[in-house]
Amino acid sequence: MTFPIAIIGTGIAGLSAAGALHAAGLEVQLFDKGRGSGGRMASKRTEVGALDLGAQYFTCRDRRFAEAVQQWRDRGWIAEWQPSLYDSANGTLRPSQDEQIRWIGTPRMSALTRGLLGDMPVRFSCRITEVFHGKQHWMLQDADGKAYGPFNQVVVATPSPEAAQLLAAAPKLASSVASVAMEPNWAVALSFEQPLDTPVDGCFIQDSPLEWASRNHGKPGRASQPDTWVLQANSRWTRQYLDLVKDQVIEQLYGAFAEMIGCTVPEPVFGLAHRWLYGRPVGNHGWGALADSSLGLYACGDWCLSGRVEGAWLSGQAVARKLLQHRAS
Numbered sequence: 001m002t003f004p005i006a007i008i009g010t011g012i013a014g015l016s017a018a019g020a021l022h023a024a025g026l027e028v029q030l031f032d033k034g035r036g037s038g039g040r041m042a043s044k045r046t047e048v049g050a051l052d053l054g055a056q057y058f059t060c061r062d063r064r065f066a067e068a069v070q071q072w073r074d075r076g077w078i079a080e081w082q083p084s085l086y087d088s089a090n091g092t093l094r095p096s097q098d099e100q101i102r103w104i105g106t107p108r109m110s111a112l113t114r115g116l117l118g119d120m121p122v123r124f125s126c127r128i129t130e131v132f133h134g135k136q137h138w139m140l141q142d143a144d145g146k147a148y149g150p151f152n153q154v155v156v157a158t159p160s161p162e163a164a165q166l167l168a169a170a171p172k173l174a175s176s177v178a179s180v181a182m183e184p185n186w187a188v189a190l191s192f193e194q195p196l197d198t199p200v201d202g203c204f205i206q207d208s209p210l211e212w213a214s215r216n217h218g219k220p221g222r223a224s225q226p227d228t229w230v231l232q233a234n235s236r237w238t239r240q241y242l243d244l245v246k247d248q249v250i251e252q253l254y255g256a257f258a259e260m261i262g263c264t265v266p267e268p269v270f271g272l273a274h275r276w277l278y279g280r281p282v283g284n285h286g287w288g289a290l291a292d293s294s295l296g297l298y299a300c301g302d303w304c305l306s307g308r309v310e311g312a313w314l315s316g317q318a319v320a321r322k323l324l325q326h327r328a329s
């Protein structure tokens with residue numbers, strides 16, 4: 001008998017895998033602990049509009065990814081972002097324009113994952129805590145003790161530390177997954193009553209608690225928002241202040257931003273902090289995806305390739321290929 005394939009995680013990796021399996025005629029059932037899709041590409045809805053607190057944009061280097069990107073653009077899910085780019089090092093702010101094409105979801109980052117999800121079956125606000133073998137097939141259990149299944153295969157598309165726990169039924173696979181550590185990042189959004197008097201749309205930052213700052217409302221589709229900026233702390237600073245209360249994180253990163261941006265920065269009228277506990281994988285791996293195909297357990301995510309949107313999407317494609325090849329063999 002055939003049963004659906006469970007996919008845990010509706011970030012870009014999980015949705016990439018789900019789309020490829022669905023296109024191959026297989027039935028999938030998605031789960032996510034979040035209230036919506038996107039994971040680290042999600043946008044937070046706030047009183048000042050939807051804010052991209054995770055991925056800021058994505059670039060495209062792989063031919064297969066480039067084909068998908070063109071389709072997404074044609075469907076209106078993404079648009080090219082042409083920021084006025086700067087860099088800041090040792091307190092010096094300089095223009096740093098380049099030729100790179102940068103894409104963003106429009107009118108918010110999560111528009112892309114909403115589009116990819118389409119009408120595939122999904123259960124949100126459902127934190128899976130266990131993947132266990134029933135009589136013959138895989139079952140899932142959530143944090144409330146509710147069971148789901150049976151499933152023929154399970155694809156775990158979460159950050160590596162969460163995936164390692166979910167894959168405990170395949171100890172060798174779980175131990176490979178657990179070998180990839182992930183670094184945290186604090187992200188802060190600040191809104192100002194009047195637009196800041198600066199030409200900067202995005203800035204790569206060194207020698208500061210911050211590594212990146214960008215004008216959220218300057219991105220395509222977000223013009224109706226007040227002047228809102230997203231600031232991202234580097235992993236070193238984040239590790240040091242991992243448990244700082246949010247108000248203090250906002251205050252400290254506001255201070256670092258005001259020092260860096262080179263114009264008067266009034267008190268913000270809105271501030272929000274978000275901690276990404278598993279923001280960025282340590283190192284690049286050339287795995288594509290990992291699996292114990294004989295057991296029917298699979299894992300994908302940015303941590304299998306590069307810690308970027310492109311790497312996550314490619315990993316989702318790789319896991320789907322592995323699964324389809326095994327079914328065909």
Ligand SMILES: Cc1cc2nc3c(=O)[nH]c(=O)nc-3n(C[C@H](O)[C@H](O)[C@H](O)COP(=O)(O)OP(=O)(O)OC[C@H]3O[C@@H](n4cnc5c(N)ncnc54)[C@H](O)[C@@H]3O)c2cc1C
Nearest residue numbers: 009011012013033039040055056128279301302308309312
């Ligand atoms: C602050 C920040 C800035 C970034 N900036 C960029 C950028 O500018 N450009 C770029 O290319 N990349 C950027 N990245 C990286 C990019 O966001 C990721 O590489 C990519 O989104 C990862 O996708 P994923 O599907 O592998 O994982 P995720 O997006 O993390 O998706 C995993 C999903 O699994 C769900 N999940 C986890 N555990 C469970 C569970 N137990 N049960 C159910 N669901 C679960 C989560 O809710 C999540 O939706 C950034 C990341 C961060 C944190």
Ligand SMILES: NC(=O)C1=CC=CN([C@@H]2O[C@H](COP(=O)(O)OP(=O)(O)OC[C@H]3O[C@@H](n4cnc5c(N)ncnc54)[C@H](OP(=O)(O)O)[C@@H]3O)[C@@H](O)[C@H]2O)C1
Nearest residue numbers: 058059085086087096097098100185204205279280307308
């Ligand atoms: N958790 C996190 O915070 C992140 C996880 C994963 C990626 N993160 C950031 O995503 C951005 C996307 O990377 P990529 O797709 O490779 O985009 P690029 O724009 O090519 O940036 C790569 C890297 O190069 C430097 N850089 C690029 N363009 C410029 C420029 N015009 N001026 C100065 N520097 C540039 C910059 O690295 P530095 O170490 O030199 O600051 C970019 O980071 C990317 O921003 C990741 O950091 C976050």
